[in-house]
Amino acid sequence: MKIKTESSAKKKTELLCGFVLENSIKVLGLPKFDTKTSDSINQSLKDMNGKLGKLTIIPIPGKKQAQRILLAGIGGKENLTQDTIRFVSGKIAQKARELKLKEFSIIAPPTFVIDSIASVSQIIEGAKMSLYKFDKFKTEKADRSPDMTIIVSKSDKISKAIKIAEAVADGAIFTKSIANLPPNECTPTTLANFAKDISKKNKMKCTIISQPELKKKGFGG
Numbered sequence: 243m244k245i246k247t248e249s250s251a252k253k254k255t256e257l258l259c260g261f262v263l264e265n266s267i268k269v270l271g272l273p274k275f276d277t278k279t280s281d282s283i284n285q286s287l288k289d290m291n292g293k294l295g296k297l298t299i300i301p302i303p304g305k306k307q308a309q310r311i312l313l314a315g316i317g318g319k320e321n322l323t324q325d326t327i328r329f330v331s332g333k334i335a336q337k338a339r340e341l342k343l344k345e346f347s348i349i350a351p352p353t354f355v356i357d358s359i360a361s362v363s364q365i366i367e368g369a370k371m372s373l374y375k376f377d378k379f380k381t382e383k384a385d386r387s388p389d390m391t392i393i394v395s396k397s398d399k400i401s402k403a404i405k406i407a408e409a410v411a412d413g414a415i416f417t418k419s420i421a422n423l424p425p426n427e428c429t430p431t432t433l434a435n436f437a438k439d440i441s442k443k444n445k446m447k448c449t450i451i452s453q454p455e456l457k458k459k460g461f462g463g
Contacts, residue, residue, distance in 0.1 A: 243335075243370055243387040245404060247362075248347070251393045257299075257346035258308035259334050261327070263355070264292035264318040271349035271393065272311070275302075283311065290315055295330060297337055312337065312346075319355060327356060327364035332372030338388045339373060350394035362400055363407040365392055370411035376422040 251258065251273045260269035267287055275283065279302055286298045294317035301310055314330050316322065331348060338346040348369075350361045373387045394400060420428060420436060434450045441448030451459070 243373065244389040245366060247392050247394055247396055247400065249396055251349050252307055253347065254307050255345065255347040256343045257310045257312055257338055259312040259314055259346060259348045261316045261351050262287060262292040262313050263316060266292050269313055270351045270355060286313055295333055297333060322356060327361050328368035331365040331368030335369035335372050339385055343388045345389040347391040347393055350392055358394055359399060359403045362392055362394055362403050366404060366407035367411045371414055374415045374418060376419060
């Protein structure tokens, strides 16, 4: 999954996703559309009512910038937690892959709902980690993960947050991949080699302790 940012939601995309608070009649940050599309959005808002985790997709006919609009409920503002946007973003990413899209766009919630740095971080972590599948020993591999654009005002702080969030998500995915290995595939030597590779790529010092050294130092190895 490649991740980038755009300042305007009026961009060409296969799926434009916006968050909806519970009992709200607005999609956070969504630009204006023609009357017919707006009527469809308003009806969908009434039907879904912004319930946490509820997703609704609205096809957009004609040659519009967005081929589809996805409304994603995040529940009541008073109930928002650090995991809310992460959880819902994961569901959005899974839906985009289910639809076999090449890319999709998510509008970051405005700051009166959640801080931009926090929302961008949660969107990235939720989307990337939700698409993880352990298929190392499967003939049929998981479908390609779609690329994602986050609609948010650009800044150095946002760029830094994106790098950190990607590192956190990639680290979690890497750890899951190791944990999912069977014992015969994940020996102490294998783990040591993983550590060596990580240290080499990140210019860190890595010391591998042998079994005799472990015993000598009292680690019970």
